[in-house]
Amino acid sequence: MRRAALFVAVCLALSPAAFAGAPAKHAPAKPVPAAELARSVDIPSESFTLDNGLRVVVHTDRKAPVVAVQAWYNVGSKDEPQGKTGFAHLFEHIGLFNPTENLPGGLMQPLRAIGATDWNGTTWFDRTNFFQTVPTAALEQALYMESDRMGHLLGALNQERLDNQRGVVQNEKRQGDNQPYGLVEYAQLETLFPPGHPYHHSTIGSMADLDSASLEDLRQWHRDNYGPNNAVLVLAGDVDVATAKTLVQKYFGDIARGAVNEPAPADVPTLPARVDKTLHDRVANTRLYRTWIVPGLLDATAADLDIAATVLGGLASSRLDNALVRGDESAVAATASYQPFHRLGMFELSVDVKPGQDVAAVSARLDALVNDFIAQGPTQDEVARVTATRMAERIRALEPVGGFTGKAVVLAEGQLYAGDPSYYRRELAAYGEATPASVRKAMAQWLSRPVLAITVAPGEREPYAEAAATRPAPKPPAPLAIAPRAPMPGVGVMKALDFPTVERAHLRNGIEVVYARSGAVPMTQVAVEFDAGVAADPGDALGTQKLVLSLLDQGTASRNAVQIAEENERLGATLATNAGLDRTAVMLGVVSPNLAPGLELLADVVRNPAFRAEDLERMRAQQLANIDQEKTSPNGIGGRALPGILYGAAHPYGRPFSGLGDPAAVKTLTRDDLTAFHQRWLRPDNARVFVVSDRPLAELQPLLDAQFGAWAAPATPKGQKVFPDALPAPTPRIVLIDRPQSPQSLILGAAVLPVSGRDDLVAFNAANEVIGNGFLSRINQDIRETRGWSYGLNGRITLAQQRSPYIISAPVQANRTGESIQVLIDQYRHFLSDQGVTAAEQERTINGNVRSLPGGFETSANVLNALRTNVLFERPDDYWETLGPRYQALSTQAMDDAARRIIDDGDFVWVVVGDAASVKPQLEKLGLPVEVRQAM
Structure with a gap:
């Protein structure tokens, strides 16, 4: 997997009163000291x-x-x-x-x-x-x-x-x-x-x-x-x-030593003078970048540089965000980051200019804000908030033992780069020792140097270097001798999954609490979930729900946006919203010592949104910009088109699953519209609370009751989603959406299945792993591993309460678009007829699914998601523990029968996002009708 450096985006801050109304004063939360959090970070080795x-x-x-x-x-x-x-x-x-x-x-x-x-x-x-x-x-x-x-x-x-x-x-x-x-x-x-x-x-x-x-x-x-x-x-x-x-x-032990690789010396270069460059791309917004090369992760200034970047543009309350997004509203997004590498690091800012703004003026304003911050430095409170945030992030990251962030990663990085697997202790200590003066000194030393300033403006891309059309056939070198080893050892006795015991309680107003305990780290995850989702968005005002959710943390009756962000940061918490097809949730992740103030903040955001006029206009502009950006990316373009093609535009599932909605509707939404949606859908008689914590339910229930137990439903009727009895008849065809200058095409093949997430899909999911889902699936092995036409593709069901879609996603090189669709058609036709699951595929799939169950719930987030899906799809609490025996009972015939009963490959419609000039002639050879559209 390629792992590229993060070049992300930023925004600066005025005082809260400069851009927000004057809510009633609220006493800030009193979190536990960061030093106490740091003591919980321990990886003995x-x-x-x-x-x-x-x-x-x-x-x-x-x-x-x-x-x-x-x-x-x-x-x-x-x-x-x-x-x-x-x-x-x-x-x-x-x-x-x-x-x-x-x-x-x-x-x-x-x-x-x-x-x-x-x-x-x-x-x-x-x-x-x-x-x-x-x-x-x-x-x-x-x-x-x-x-x-x-x-x-x-x-x-x-x-x-x-x-x-x-x-x-x-x-x-x-x-x-x-x-x-x-x-x-x-x-x-x-x-x-x-x-x-x-x-x-x-x-x-x-x-x-x-x-x-x-x-x-x-x-x-x-x-x-x-x-x-x-x-x-x-x-x-x-x-x-x-x-x-x-x-x-x-x-x-018997592997011979190899050559010694001494890491290449790499000084921290300085540009002789500021460099300004302008690039062009088929993008919705002009984006401004600022980048410096600075010292790396072993340098004494690493923590100070990270704190500087985070205060500047890495927090919800960041300086750039407050000045450019919330303040003069000249930008719709902005971030800053410090990316440390072994020998050096990159300090990067980016700002997405709001459409209609003077790009040169915003660029000059950005430079002035950065220069002022370098001169003045952060406040003590800003340093403390970054430190609390970093401590909580490290605790969350250490919940798994491996993966991309877990304990093994921290130990490996310390040993590889510093010769000390416990180097993380020195990193955390450096945050505790940082002061406004030390941060200011690091910035003065490294950010006062000449900067690279890149502007990416909408327009036709500069020339793109492609691979050679053909390569000369090389003379193969002589084969190497192979020294066989003893056979690979077998697998011992596997332990079955022991899923956490699920407990239930009710708050005094009737809200159900679904709880499971997970004690790996001192963290609590809470989801206040509502029976809403993208399907609840008003059909004549798509995007309403997204705008409501984006405004929840932008102001309540007693807090403005900066107060909410700063309080969240002091707690080391994450506060987020999301909407799937059928459910909407407001989520809190917080270190358990800070749970009480975290729940108080969560409840205020859920129950008391202010929907102030200035916040509404700011978030409206950001949502419109996000829609424009969605229309420029391959996945965004395809994702906006596909649901309506499958379900029809009037169906609750027939709108873009992102929920960003219709720009014409978003432009006209009023405060009354948002308040009405909140009262219809985000209300106690439509809610359920899910909790995974290292603390027992008996300790949590009084805290939840104190914040949500007195919440009364409004007098207005609760929202109801209405699904039509019939769907449009499937019309197999190719819908080609033109995106010029695309070196790849995104292929989406899809059909609506005759099942929902409430059906028993164990056999189907096992069969689909063979044909479509996962690295070893037939379609991925054929197009990626055998032919080399793609970085990876899959076909899988998106579970929903109503009829669920099956979607194949296949990004392929542009000159292989037509051939790839033909390969996909052939693979599914053969699998569903005379080339079903083999005995070897059945054994691998069943063993893999059974044996991976204990490792599938290492994190509290995974457990929380399992609780939520169980309730959504009406599964028993012990559902996950029943899967092992059920998988082991599956035969190849049962898997084939399930796939053939549920998938009809004749129903597939194909959406292709690519360069029509080069792709359309390929598609016309496939014998399916081809409809060409422009990106919406």
Whole structure:
């Protein structure tokens, strides 16, 4: 997986009174001190090193019968010589998706069969990693696989496999480049870093260099960089050090040392003078960027620079947001971030200019605000709010043992970059030691230097470098000798899922509370859920609900937007809203010591929105800008068109699932419209509260009752959703939506199924995993892994209370659009007729689903989602614990019968978002009617 640097957006602050009404004064919440939160961040570990140089870090966590296995290599794109950009990432793909010498089918099938979760690989400037979380009983097998990837890979690498992964990576590049503002990163790196600097090029590399990669190049890359002495192996979870030493020595001990990779020296470059660049893209809004190169994660100023960026544009109460978005309303979005790497970091701002504003004036205002902040620095309260936010984020991130953020990641990064798996302690301590003066000093040192200022304006893109149409056939090098190992060990006795016990209570006004306990970290997750969703949006005023939800945290009767944001930050909380097809929720995530003030804030936001005129106009402008942006991205364009094609525009599911709505309607919405929607739908007699916490329900119920128990329903009738009895007859065809200059096409194939989320879909979901859902599905293996035409595709059901849609999503290179649709048509036709589930597919799917259950609920967020879906789809509380036996009882015939009963491939309609000039002739060969539309 490509992991690109974050180049995100920003907005500055006036005093609250400058842009908000004057609500009644509210005493700020009193959170627990950040130092107390920091003490809860503890990842005890032990380390040892094998004779071959492999460094191993072990952390024991017995909360679930799973172990995270992560291998981190001291090599990234900064280590690539000129002419070989993208090699580190390309080799990550080869290591992740291709066979090894003793696993001729590759690692993906056995990983799925053992029930691995959170498995992937990533590459960035400084490192490459491979990771998976596996059931404890499968640890030995996982270590065999990981060691085969490290020490027994090259003999299985051939030209065909290299070419396949080259195609996949080039489509990953196209997919990223095809997004709005997708080419900015290249301009930033090439301008900020001089030629020859290790960070001068992007991790994804250039098409030409990827074209030129030879089999011998990749072999040598592995020899130079993937030896055990260049790696860190972390085991975190249900394992102890004694077991780890025995197993790691057994499987990794015989791998020979490799070359020593010394990380390339990389100074922090300074531009000789400010650089202004203007790029063009098919975007809705002009975006302004400001970027500096600054020190990296091991520097003493790292925490100060992060605090500076976060105060400036990383908080809901940020300086830029308050000045440009809430203040003079010259922008619709703005952010700032500090992205630390091993050798250096990037300090970045971006601002989306509000349509109709003077771009030059906004740009000058941005520079003035930044310069003023550099001179004045943050307040003590701002520093404290960032510190509280970072502490809470770290606690949340450590809930899983592995994945992208968990305990294994923190330990691996510390060991790889600092030689200390406990380096996180020094990082957290640095936040506690930061002061307004230290932040101001760091900014004066690094942000007073010349900046790169990029403006991306709407218009036709600059020329795009594509891959070569053909490559000369290389002379294959001689095959390598293979030294067979002992067979891969089997899997031990698996533990069944023990889902948390579900408890229920009622508040004094009748609101039901659905609760489960999760004690991994001191966190509480709360969802106040309403029977609404996108389906509840008024058909003649689409976008009403989205605007209501966006305004909830913009002001109540006693708090304005900045007060809400600042209080939330002091608590280290996350406050969010979302709307699926059938349900709407207001969510709170908070460290449990701050739960009482967090619930008080949540209740105020849910119950007492002010809908002030100035807030309404500001959020209206942002929603309209978001609609315009949705109309410029491939997924947004397709997502706006598809629901109406499937269900008809009048159906509650026939509107864009994003909920952003119709711009004409959003422009006319009044405060009365929003208040009426809130009273119809967001009310106590339409609500249920879901809670997952490390605190017992008996302790939580009085807190919930104090905030929500006296909430009375309004006199107006409760909202009712009306679904028609019949849907439009399916009309198989291709709807081509023209998006010029697209190096990829987004294919969406869809049909409305004769089932809903309330139906028993266990057999169907198992069958669909074979054909459409997941890396090993037939459509992904065919189009991605065999042909190399896509970075990845899937077909899956979107569960809904009423008839649910089945959607295939397939981004493919533009010149393979027609062929890809034909492959998809053929795959589904064969699967649903004479080429159903095989015995091997059935065994892999059943084993994978059963064995992955214990690892599927590591986090409180996962448990909360499980509670919510159980209630929504009328499942019993023990539903998840019943799945194992039900999967084990499935036969290939039962899986085939379910798929053939539910999917009719003749009902598919195909929506294609791409460059009509190049794509339409391909589609006309498929024998389906082709309708061409312009993006809405």
